[in-house]
Amino acid sequence: MTDKPDPFTNLYEGPAKMARALLAPLMGTMDAGQLGEGMMSPEDAQQWAEVAAKLQTMWLTYQSEQMASPQALVPYFDPARWMALATDWYNKMPLAQAEQQKALIEEGTRLWQDVLGQYGLGPQAGAHSGDEVELPRKDRRFADEKWRAHPAFALIHQTYLFLAERVAEMVDKADGLNPQQREQLRFTTKAITEAASPANFPLTNPVVMERTLETKGQNLVKGMEHLLADMRRGQLSHTDASAFTLGENIAVTPGKVVHETPIYQLIQYSPTTEKVIKTPLIIFPPWINRFYILDLNAKKSFVKWAVDQGITVFMVSWKSADASMKDVVWDDYVRAQMDAIDHVRGRLDVPSVHAIGYCVAGTTLAATLAILHRREQQDKVKSATFFTAQVDFEKAGELLNFIDDQQLAAIQGMSPDGYLDGRYMAATFNLLRGTDLIWNYVVNNYLLGEDYPAFDLLHWNGDVTNLPAKWHQQYLRDLYRDNRLVEGDALTVDGTPVDLGRVNTPTYVQAGKEDHIAPAESVWRITEHFGGPIRFVLAGSGHIAGVVNPPSSGKYQYWTNDGSPRSLAEFRESAQEHPGSWWPDWIEWLRDQDGETVPAKGKRIPGGKGDEVIEDAPGRYVATR
The missing domain is CATH 3.40.50.1820 (Alpha/Beta hydrolase fold, catalytic domain)
Known part of the structure; x- marks a missing residue:
């Protein structure tokens, strides 16, 4: 591991400080013990306390279940494994050169100035009004108007998209990689950047924050129920499995x-x-x-x-x-x-x-x-x-990113009884389309607490078979x-x-x-x-x-x-x-x-x-x- 700075840390630190400053007057402290002017009533505070207690109880119950009947971790899908691989190759990237680091930070600074200028803030203030916001990068994960309604959230998601672009470019320019290594690095980098999206975290997703305030945290309780149910079954849910029965409304041809x-x-x-x-x-x-x-x-x-x-x-x-x-x-x-x-x-x-x-x-x-x-x-x-x-x-x-000797050995280690649990294959295919098949459901079902759809194709997709x-x-x-x-x-x-x-x-x-x-x-x-x-x-x-x-x-x-x-x-x-x-x-x-x-x-x-x-x-x- 080298001492060179992590580009994500460098580029996010400035916007993070700005976001905290901008969000403070918008959101208040959210501390149930500080009921100042314009803050929560005692009844609201009680509801928030009950939500916190529910979440804690649900998690402790799950942990006690796991202690009674522990399930082995899956090293193949352990995020630390992918992060270690990415870190090893990251040290070979062109970013190691001070000149590239400087250019990246300068470009990031110009981006922040341009975004803030859209809202009448910073050096570019006055060039635009808040009603005319036209951000440089678009992505359907941030299509909701709430991502543009406040400069903090605009800054957060625009910085993320900028970083994702530049890191992908670094992979293409990295020295010392054979074609297979480069493709594996592209895949790993894509998986990590998809996971790092601010849409996936409640405190950086304005849609989730608004839903949490509207429901007084009930979305988080329902989301925790979904999360723990999936953890118990060892598989991410995409649909309401109870809505389908073989021979009745699927696989029905006589x-x-x-x-x-x-x-x-x-x-x-x-x-x-x-x-x-x-x-x-x-x-x-x-x-x-x-x-x-x-x-x-x-x-x-x-x-x-x-x-x-x-x-x-x-x-x-x-x-x-x-x-x-x-x-x-x-x-x-x-x-x-x-x-x-x-x-x-x-x-x-x-x-x-x-x-x-x-x-x-x-x-x-x-x-x-x-x-x-x-x-x-x-x-x-x-x-x-x-x-x-x-x-x-x-x-x-x-x-092809899953078939080198190391990957094959890891897969073999998952089959102690002579067969591979189909949930591993499902997770692999989900990784190929992480935004659509993983993080979309994390946001909708875990963070927003939405009900699962009754969709036959998604039900089939989760009806795994062992190999x-x-x-x-x-x-x-x-x-x-x-x-x-x-x-x-x-x-x-x-x-x-x-x-x-x-x-x-x-x-x-x-x-x-x-x-x-x-x-x-x-x-x-x-x-x-x-x-x-x-x-x-x-x-x-x-x-x-x-x-x-x-x-x-x-x-x-x-x-x-x-x-x-x-x-x-x-x-x-x-x-x-x-x-x-x-x-x-x-x-x-x-x-x-x-x-x-x-x-x-x-x-x-x-x-x-x-x-x-x-x-x-x-x-x-x-x-x-």
């Missing part, structure tokens, strides 16, 4: 579980048309989430929409890992996909299936296809569709870190070498324009490794909303390119934009692969006469935590 193994259940959905496409469709959702993202409700459900298009739809419902799955590896998931394909073929007496792989299950489907081709069994799959799935991980985005530890390590090491799937025969799965170049199955590839989990550039790479005909579609929005976009919603858009682009950049240059959902484009493509139809009878109707089934959809596995 169907039956027709097959089951220790790893997955196979659901067949009931037809709604008299005739159906002869070749059935089997969907492999990612096992890092619940399958019902594709069956949220009747209006959003891809499953229901596909059934209504005359498709016989099967869905795999993966089991959330427990200690019994401690030896499960990637080979087991590939075998599970091949088993499901064979079961559907045998059940309906058809030679082949259409297959969809979403995210990690799409990556696995690519390996499954390569193995089937190597074994000369490729005709079992008539077409393959990939939703936001990667096979080449060179451009895999911010998740087999051996598979997870194998996936991060072999695919994310070492990118071996795209090396011909570098990996052997189920005793068969994998070569993606052998795959010539007709393929439909969907990528999300704003996907931060599977970036579009990374998804595009599948077109460079498969040998068969490929239709690539770039959809508006991201990893979830870009997929779950029913035509009835009229939202977003998608792009196609019927030429021969050699890169995603070339695809975009001459792509044709289409309004709305890409689903109709997909169904037209699917029918082009096989338009033959058959009556929807016999085992096309699961649970019909003579058809033994296991249970009603959505089945037991999706309900297991």
